[in-house]
Amino acid sequence: MTEAVTGESDEVLTRVDGGVGFITLNRPKAINSLTQTMVELLSTVLIRWERDESVRTVVLAGAGDRGLCAGGDVVAVYNSAKADGVETRRFWRDEYRLDAQIGRFKKPFVSLMDGIVMGGGVGVSAHANTRVVTDRSKIAMPEVGIGFIPDVGGAYLLSRAPGGLGLYAALTGAPFSGADAIAMGFADHYVPHDDLDAFVAAIVADGIAGALAHHAVEPPPSELVAQRDWIDECFAGDTVEDIVAALRSHGPGPAADAADLIASRSPIAVSVALAAVRRAAKLETLEDVLVQDYRVSSASARSHDLVEGIRAQIIDKDRNPKWSPPTLAAVTAADVDAYFAPVDDDLSF
Numbered sequence: 448m449t450e451a452v453t454g455e456s457d458e459v460l461t462r463v464d465g466g467v468g469f470i471t472l473n474r475p476k477a478i479n480s481l482t483q484t485m486v487e488l489l490s491t492v493l494i495r496w497e498r499d500e501s502v503r504t505v506v507l508a509g510a511g512d513r514g515l516c517a518g519g520d521v522v523a524v525y526n527s528a529k530a531d532g533v534e535t536r537r538f539w540r541d542e543y544r545l546d547a548q549i550g551r552f553k554k555p556f557v558s559l560m561d562g563i564v565m566g567g568g569v570g571v572s573a574h575a576n577t578r579v580v581t582d583r584s585k586i587a588m589p590e591v592g593i594g595f596i597p598d599v600g601g602a603y604l605l606s607r608a609p610g611g612l613g614l615y616a617a618l619t620g621a622p623f624s625g626a627d628a629i630a631m632g633f634a635d636h637y638v639p640h641d642d643l644d645a646f647v648a649a650i651v652a653d654g655i656a657g658a659l660a661h662h663a664v665e666p667p668p669s670e671l672v673a674q675r676d677w678i679d680e681c682f683a684g685d686t687v688e689d690i691v692a693a694l695r696s697h698g699p700g701p702a703a704d705a706a707d708l709i710a711s712r713s714p715i716a717v718s719v720a721l722a723a724v725r726r727a728a729k730l731e732t733l734e735d736v737l738v739q740d741y742r743v744s745s746a747s748a749r750s751h752d753l754v755e756g757i758r759a760q761i762i763d764k765d766r767n768p769k770w771s772p773p774t775l776a777a778v779t780a781a782d783v784d785a786y787f788a789p790v791d792d793d794l795s796f
Contacts, residue, residue: 456488466501467504469506469508469647470505472515478509478562480517480567481520483523486542493505493545493549497553506557507558507559512562514565516564517563535748539744539745543598543794546574546737547574550575550600552576556577558573560572560634561640564585566597569599580625581638583640584624584634586622586625588617588620591713594770595716596719596743596786599737600733601617604632606724608633611679618690620712629666638662639662646661677702681702687709687717687775691706691709714775715783718782723743727739741790741793752771
């Protein structure tokens with residue numbers, strides 16, 4: 448039987464079948480974007496199931512056919528940030544604790560990263576211990592497009608991706624495929640979308656190992672890995688300006704397309720994202736990176752560009768944000784460093 452976690456909300460549905468606990472994010476019209484209620488319910492059920500010996504395995508999926516989760520509820524973030532930012536900082540605090548909880552979950556945790564998996568969707572899936580992508584997976588950390596910085600522990604994964612692939616994903620915000628996700632360390636196994644129902648049934652009948660043996664296949668070649676020559680070269684630059692100049696030096700083509708994408712993003716956001724990923728490479732644990740994320744996100748909540756970016760992309764949809772500072776050249780080292788300053792309510796685990 449499928450039911451809401453507590454009876455108070457149908458945004459998170461759960462059921463247990465043959466020792467497998469199924470969690471379904473259930474806001475399909477919003478591509479299952481996370482709300483405060485969903486984060487709290489997810490944490491509650493995971494605590495309960497981790498202690499319940501009758502639940503051997505957990506499977507996370509999204510309702511509808513568009514994707515697992517498109518991220519956090521951006522409109523709620525906008526409204527809070529326009530006010531005092533208290534509610535959105537509470538959301539991030541609880542969301543990052545949930546991400547850490549998933550990262551250290553002791554039982555097998557299978558995340559079905561089918562369709563759109565972006566931002567907060569990456570947080571609840573890519574830190575799991577068994578991550579499955581499909582031919583329909585469309586994964587991204589697109590935060591710089593709304594004046595925000597990749598969070599939810601994304602920098603932990605981005606900083607550990609081969610060569611410059613993580614910085615490419617962070618600074619462009621461009622989506623990548625399931626095959627790319629495996630190559631970058633965001634996922635583990637590739638199951639064709641049309642086999643997902645049979646794969647899930649096999650988890651109940653045969654366990655994870657048996658289900659993977661019967662349904663996981665070799666992923667197609669990663670298109671990003673095939674472009675590592677120019678990606679590694681260009682994203683080795685010291686600053687975002689250096690990276691964009693290197694990309695443009697390659698002339699028309701995918702490098703120039705990447706430069707155009709970066710140029711459309713918030714200058715302060717891409718500058719902080721570069722620093723965040725490089726700092727994350729020196730941090731030992733996911734929790735360490737989440738502490739950094741909370742500091743950076745808290746600074747973003749006070750920034751001009753987060754509200755302006757959401758306004759332009761989501762609220763008014765004019766796609767014409769007025770960034771401040773307006774250019775990469777106008778962003779100073781002090782501007783970037785300020786995002787990493789400790790906050791009064793620093794995250795702890």
